[in-house]
Amino acid sequence: MSADANRILYGYWRSSAAYRVRLALAFKGLPYKSKAIDLRSGAQSGVGFTMLNPQGLVPYLIDGDVGLNQSLAIIEYLDETYPDPPLLPGDAVARARIRAAALTIACDIHPLNNLRVLNYLKGPLEVAPESVDLWAEHWITTGFAALEETAAASTGLYLFGDSVTLADLCLIPQMYNARRIRADLTAFPSLVAIDKKLNALPVLRKARPEAQPDAV
Template identity: 50%
Template sequence: MGELILYDYWRSSAAWRVRLALAAKGLAASHVPISLIAAEQRSPDHLARNPQGLVPVLADGTLLLSQSLAIIEYLEETHPDPPLLPADPAGRALVRSAALIIAADVHPLGNLRVLRWLREELGQDEAAVTAWLHQWMGTGLAALEAFATSHGGRYVYGDRLSLADLCLVPQLYNARRFGLPIADLPRLLAAEAAVFALPWAAGTRPVEPESVK
């Protein structure tokens, strides 16, 4: 493995998943901020890293990887300990399905470019945008709560930290940010608390850079 560089944005929840995975595995990476409010994700330099114009991107030497779940699976395969996926195929499939509730079906609908499209191209006001966010975050988080009720323990799946928790934590941050009521998600809130009881977790939290304050 070469030098790890994470191209991220402080408030990116997809990037936060990767920060959590790196920290869980005790891997050091340098961070290069890509300002989404300054549209740096669509700069020629960043498009050369990721033609989608999104963060995160992880560089491992000359290898450039995008898509947070693919990045985390790469880290899992190159650094299996501690594991973020269960050992058995059924457990692995269940954890991936929980992670994808967030990563495939909730998060993309609240992404910056989608919200901008709603506001700027479809002329929706802030009340409509908030209603959109609450609808899709609420639906997905309720499904994940049901998953955790069936399969969870200390964490979203069983009693070991997994990829599912790495997707949950940033999405709960987004839910609070956009004012979605989450008190009716006790299993998810307990799993979030279990993550932040881990000694390395707090250091992954989003920190607003001085320059944008």
């Protein structure tokens, strides 16, 4: 296992991809140092950070002598390296279903609402700010409509029963984002209920955006 002092997470308090990784680290009880990359100031594109992650996106995790980007790859690395408690429990089918729900958020919702995408719409494409908000809400609610069925079918407390999984760690930040843009969540009562139960877990509290050192 890597020394705790050598675990560093580069993130931003409101980054939902970084929030996923903070949740995984908190869930597994893994200590780390936070290094804030101020996305509003464009620090993600500066040479200091792109030397680490040429994509210019947070999160980026250093764990000992390992450096990793992409939140889901990071979380799966953590899950394989520090397996207890597991974030992908069950057999191959159960794990595939958890990954599918996580990817619905991480691939089909979140990228369409990322800062650089919204900035491109507002800037070079000259889309009106209110239309950009509609764009963001549209892709969140389109993805949530499918996830609501998963949530409603769950026989336990969370998206896949009574164990917190990778899918739940993706849901929490996406719900946070949805509320930030004041998306109408009335069509998603099961997702709202699960998110509430997840947010009540003390172990996950320190991962919240407002608990981060760079929160303003």
